Amino acid sequence: xxxxxxxxxxxxxxxxxxxxxxxxxxxxxxxxxxxxxxxxxxxxxxxxxxxxxxxxxxxxxxxxxxxxxxxxxxxxxxxxxxxxxxxxxxxxxxxxxxxxxxxxxxxxxxxxxxxxxxxxxxxxxxxxxxxxxxxxxxxxxxxxxxxxxxxxxxxxxxxxxxxxxxxxxxxxxxxxxxxxxxxxxxxxxxxxxxxxxxxxxxxxxxxxxxxxxxxxxxxxxxxxxxxxxxxxxxxxxxxxxxxxxxxxxxxxxxxxxxxxxxxxxxxxxxxxxxxxxxxxxxxxxxxxxxxxxxxxxxxxxxxxxxxxxxxx
Numbered sequence: 289x290x291x292x293x294x295x296x297x298x299x300x301x302x303x304x305x306x307x308x309x310x311x312x313x314x315x316x317x318x319x320x321x322x323x324x325x326x327x328x329x330x331x332x333x334x335x336x337x338x339x340x341x342x343x344x345x346x347x348x349x350x351x352x353x354x355x356x357x358x359x360x361x362x363x364x365x366x367x368x369x370x371x372x373x374x375x376x377x378x379x380x381x382x383x384x385x386x387x388x389x390x391x392x393x394x395x396x397x398x399x400x401x402x403x404x405x406x407x408x409x410x411x412x413x414x415x416x417x418x419x420x421x422x423x424x425x426x427x428x429x430x431x432x433x434x435x436x437x438x439x440x441x442x443x444x445x446x447x448x449x450x451x452x453x454x455x456x457x458x459x460x461x462x463x464x465x466x467x468x469x470x471x472x473x474x475x476x477x478x479x480x481x482x483x484x485x486x487x488x489x490x491x492x493x494x495x496x497x498x499x500x501x502x503x504x505x506x507x508x509x510x511x512x513x514x515x516x517x518x519x520x521x522x523x524x525x526x527x528x529x530x531x532x533x534x535x536x537x538x539x540x541x542x543x544x545x546x547x548x549x550x551x552x553x554x555x556x557x558x559x560x561x562x563x564x565x566x567x568x569x570x571x572x573x574x575x576x577x578x579x580x581x582x583x584x585x586x587x588x589x590x591x592x593x594x595x596x597x598x599x600x
Contacts, residue, residue, distance in 0.1 A: 331356045332367035333388055334374050340383045343469045345401040346374050351389055363390040378405030382471070403469050403484065412492045413463050413484045416503060424507045426477030429465045433510045434485070436460065440501040450523025456498055458515050459508065461486040 335354045340346070351371045360366065365373045365388075377394040378401030395405035407413050416436075420426065428434055436457040463469065466480030483505070487495065577592040 331360050333360060334365040334369070334371055336383045336385055336387050336389060338385050340379050341470055342379055342382045343402045343405065344379045346377055346379065346394070348375055351375065354386065356388070361388050361390060363392045364388045365391060378402065380406050403464055406463055406469065407486065410488070412487055412489055414487050414492050414495050415482045415484050416495065416505070417481065417499075418483055418505065419481070420479065422503060422505055423465075423480065423483065424505060426479050427475065427507055428462055428483055428505050429471075429475060429478050430462055430468055431471040431510070432462045432475070433459055433508050433512075434462060435506040435508060436485075436495070436498070437504040437506060438498045438501045439504070448524060452520060452522045454520035455506075455516070455518050456494060457487070457491055459513055460491075 332353045333356045334351050337350055337352045340350060344350070348371060351374050353367055353371065356364075365371075373391075374389050374394060377397055378399060379393065380395055381393040383389065383393065395401065399405050403413060416422075418428065424434075435455055437453055438456045439451055439453040442452060463484040463486050465478050465483050468478065468480075485495070577594050580591045580593065582589045582591065
């Protein structure tokens, strides 16, 4: 073989190898630069060192710093705050190991743990006495949502209706079943004597008054947040097959003025109207004529009007 030809081949091979190596390094550097630009910088955030249950007050061994590659979750406690930003605060929502610790899942500093840490600002917790029936056979447990029904007699109602049942409050969250504040993922029935409901201050007042009546809790799907409009029902309506008309519970017909006063006229005269109140359930009687008494000085005159307004 011609030595000159072999030399040319070797030279071409060396040149091709060097060019390939330079091209590979150039492309590799560009690829790394692109990845570095697309990847957010590594951030250290506070994560759970183990599974954390609701109501637990965090200690130093419960949390740790860990590298987080990617966007930092909103509300995450970072290296700037350090683990001390979470230590001593109560857990409001349970967390699993290596999960970022978010401020929204912790109680405010100094609020402590347990049930009080789970009560949002502006809300209250009210205890309701329950049994197997009121508590829906024990299925009213922590984290479920319920409606509150009340049964009793209206203070000014007509006894002919019997007992009245009305939905008082809807879609209330159960904070705890008895002393158990942890949510049961499988929702096992729990026999307890009381449950704590999350309510507003106004709802707390209503439940305090309702404690003197018969209370029934109604279990609902937590995803169903719609508030139903119900007229209520009564014992009488159950047997009549109808629904409660709220006007039936008034007991007494409304009048324009429960304590009528004389209507003054010019010249010193005044008119005293007669007000008739008819209670519901009483048989309707023929309407008596309305008597108007006109007083003028020492003279009194009576004028009677029939239902058509004609005077006699």
